[in-house]
Amino acid sequence: xxxxxxxxxxxxxxxxxxxxxxxxxFSSGVNLTGWFQADNPGQIQFTRxxxxxxxxxxxxxxxxxxxxxxxxxxxxxxxxxxxxxxYVSFLDSVVTWCEQLHIYLMIDNxxxxxxxxxxxxxxxxxxxxxxxxxxxxxDRSDYILYEILNxxxxxxxxxxxxxQNQVINAIRAKDTRHMIVVGGSGYNSYTELRNLPVYADTNxxxxxxxxxxxxxxxxxxxxxxxSMEPLSGVPFPxxxxxxxxxxxxxxxxxxxxxxxxxxxxxxxxxxxQLIDNAIRFRNxxxxxxxxxxxxxxxxxxxxxxxxxxxxxxxQYLEENNIPWTIWDYKGGFGxxxxxxxxxxxxxxxVPLLQSLGFNIPPQTPFSIHPDTAGFIIYSDxxxxxxxxxxxxxxxxxxxxxxxxxxxxxSLSWKNFSQYNAIVFDFKPDKDLSLLFARGYAVxxxxxxxxxxxxxxxxxxxxxxxxxxxxPWRMGATIDETDAAWDRKWHHVRIPLTxxxxxxxxxxxxxxxxxxxxxxxxxxxxxISTEYTGTTGKxxxxxxxNISNLDTAIVRESGELGVExxxxxxxxxxxxxxxxxxxxxxxxxxLSDKSHISVSIFSVTGLKIRTLLNETQGPGYxxxxxxxxxxxxxPVQRGLYICMLKASGYFISGKIIKC
Numbered sequence: 001x002x003x004x005x006x007x008x009x010x011x012x013x014x015x016x017x018x019x020x021x022x023x024x025x026f027s028s029g030v031n032l033t034g035w036f037q038a039d040n041p042g043q044i045q046f047t048r049x050x051x052x053x054x055x056x057x058x059x060x061x062x063x064x065x066x067x068x069x070x071x072x073x074x075x076x077x078x079x080x081x082x083x084x085x086x087y088v089s090f091l092d093s094v095v096t097w098c099e100q101l102h103i104y105l106m107i108d109n110x111x112x113x114x115x116x117x118x119x120x121x122x123x124x125x126x127x128x129x130x131x132x133x134x135x136x137x138x139d140r141s142d143y144i145l146y147e148i149l150n151x152x153x154x155x156x157x158x159x160x161x162x163x164q165n166q167v168i169n170a171i172r173a174k175d176t177r178h179m180i181v182v183g184g185s186g187y188n189s190y191t192e193l194r195n196l197p198v199y200a201d202t203n204x205x206x207x208x209x210x211x212x213x214x215x216x217x218x219x220x221x222x223x224x225x226x227s228m229e230p231l232s233g234v235p236f237p238x239x240x241x242x243x244x245x246x247x248x249x250x251x252x253x254x255x256x257x258x259x260x261x262x263x264x265x266x267x268x269x270x271x272x273q274l275i276d277n278a279i280r281f282r283n284x285x286x287x288x289x290x291x292x293x294x295x296x297x298x299x300x301x302x303x304x305x306x307x308x309x310x311x312x313x314x315q316y317l318e319e320n321n322i323p324w325t326i327w328d329y330k331g332g333f334g335x336x337x338x339x340x341x342x343x344x345x346x347x348x349x350v351p352l353l354q355s356l357g358f359n360i361p362p363q364t365p366f367s368i369h370p371d372t373a374g375f376i377i378y379s380d381x382x383x384x385x386x387x388x389x390x391x392x393x394x395x396x397x398x399x400x401x402x403x404x405x406x407x408x409x410s411l412s413w414k415n416f417s418q419y420n421a422i423v424f425d426f427k428p429d430k431d432l433s434l435l436f437a438r439g440y441a442v443x444x445x446x447x448x449x450x451x452x453x454x455x456x457x458x459x460x461x462x463x464x465x466x467x468x469x470x471p472w473r474m475g476a477t478i479d480e481t482d483a484a485w486d487r488k489w490h491h492v493r494i495p496l497t498x499x500x501x502x503x504x505x506x507x508x509x510x511x512x513x514x515x516x517x518x519x520x521x522x523x524x525x526x527i528s529t530e531y532t533g534t535t536g537k538x539x540x541x542x543x544x545n546i547s548n549l550d551t552a553i554v555r556e557s558g559e560l561g562v563e564x565x566x567x568x569x570x571x572x573x574x575x576x577x578x579x580x581x582x583x584x585x586x587x588x589x590l591s592d593k594s595h596i597s598v599s600i601f602s603v604t605g606l607k608i609r610t611l612l613n614e615t616q617g618p619g620y621x622x623x624x625x626x627x628x629x630x631x632x633x634p635v636q637r638g639l640y641i642c643m644l645k646a647s648g649y650f651i652s653g654k655i656i657k658c
Contacts, residue, residue: 493550
């Protein structure tokens with residue numbers, strides 16, 4: 001009898017272990033931030049990360065990536081909230097990479113502003129965007145997960161829980177297979193999990209975020225109110241000898257109260273007690289839980305204390321079989337050394353990787369060497385090792401379909417104001433001294449929509465910490481003498497030796513040129529509107545590069561009339577994917593009820609296929625071309641023209657069939 005009891009206990013223990021380990025199909029990973037967190041699809045810098053980055057992440061020992069997406073901004077907006085085809089195409093690429101590499105991808109709806117409460121009306125948007133997403137991915141692999149909404153807040157968990165249930169149902173109406181990630185309000189607080197309703201769906205993963213003690217993890221953070229930028233030197237765990245005083249500007253705020261209670265809250269035992277809230281929820285509900293975010297902001301925290309905190313939290317999560325993804329991979333909470341270029345082979349924070357139990361790739365010293373060949377800054381996509389640092393009052397679209405000079409897209413900029421800039425931030429910085437000496441030039445295509453356009457192009461060097469140094473500028477002014485603003489492409493080429501030093505703007509002060517610009521330490525290339533009179537103006541750029549060959553030609557000679565037509569009729573045409581292999585989605589918008597015809601032509605003007613010839617109502621519309629002619633026979637590979645006619649106007653777009 002004793003022997004039977006022993007085996008029963010062993011079986012129970014094994015079942016408990018299996019159950020505990022089955023919290024999720026993955027164990028640990030990272031948040032891949034700053035990629036799909038854009039205000040619109042045209043601002044996604046798709047080349048910011050590549051398949052190689054996912055290979056690198058997996059080599060650390062990660063088996064999951066949480067991908068924050070500003071999903072609501074990736075749509076046509078109210079009322080339909082139709083997902084933008086280009087965004088879907090970009091996301092498809094990431095999904096495919098992860099499937100090929102056997103790493104899980106959590107599509108995190110990160111439509112989130114920490115200072116704006118979650119609306120009780122958000123169900124309308126959520127059900128629409130998730131129904132479309134679920135329909136699109138329902139037949140893809142199990143490596144995909146859906147996270148309904150990041151950090152709902154300013155709304156009770158009871159109310160949010162009901163909304164969340166409706167979204168679960170909307171997803172399940174399209175996709176009964178993929179795991180759904182759900183959470184409570186209070187910024188996905190661990191204490192709010194218990195206030196969620198009991199959901200009937202059993203294929204759910206309950207998420208919580210962990211940033212405690214907040215005085216330690218967020219010292220230096222500017223996005224909280226009041227700003228914690230003045231706060232630094234908070235140790236972990238609490239150490240009276242090292243404890244910082246409350247900055248004068250934060251006296252009388254909740255931050256001062258938090259510092260006063262840090263003696264009790266800044267301890268290892270308190271951290272574990274807080275995580276226990278999530279563990280108790282899991283055990284009482286018999287559900288799966290997951291820590292979707294945890295981390296410490298880098299700028300004002302001690303490296304030793306930060307590493308220790310990660311080790312404590314990570315170990316306790318793993319001891320309790322809770323899978324996790326840290327916030328983030330690159331960025332303010334990331335895996336790279338403070339102030340580095342965040343290069344995988346050179347700049348990983350090795351002690352931090354050790355504290356997280358990650359593999360340690362070989363690291364080598366990095367130094368900047370002079371560029372010996374020209375390079376692309378923009379051509380369809382921003383070039384490699386360049387980040388978008390733009391600031392503008394109006395939209396910048398890196399994927400404008402408005403008659404690009406070649407390939408598929410151009411860069412469009414409109415509704416900008418004085419002192420706005422398109423910024424190409426070199427990561428790492430560049431040494432262009434050799435290219436300068438060898439006569440290389442800035443070379444690009446540009447067109448504008450009306451007379452009076454004027455802007456600067458400029459390189460900015462790095463500011464180093466020596467007296468008198470500033471981010472010096474070397475550039476030129478572009479106006480009608482360089483390009484007629486006639487809505488047609490014009491070629492502009494300016495030798496680096498022909499640029500002029502322009503001075504520096506540094507911490508609110510202007511410095512006149514002092515001959516200190518350094519071609520061996522280039523931080524950025526900018527296109528800047530330093531001038532007034534910007535109202536109504538729009539500029540397009542294509543093929544921005546540094547080269548020693550003056551071989552660029554204007555390939556697209558047509559006058560750009562797209563914006564005029566849009567203003568008058570609301571017509572808009574987009575083709576994705578492009579190039580197409582088997583089929584392409586042709587999407588467009590109408591402002592009024594119109595008779596529409598959509599046809600495919602060869603480049604010689606021969607009509608290949610009539611796709612549509614009927615009256616349609618206003619709003620977003622889409623149709624599919626299967627790559628066949630009117631007889632149903634596949635057309636050959638090559639260039640085709642899609643022509644849309646409505647209300648006496650027409651608009652066209654190129655389609656490349658490969």
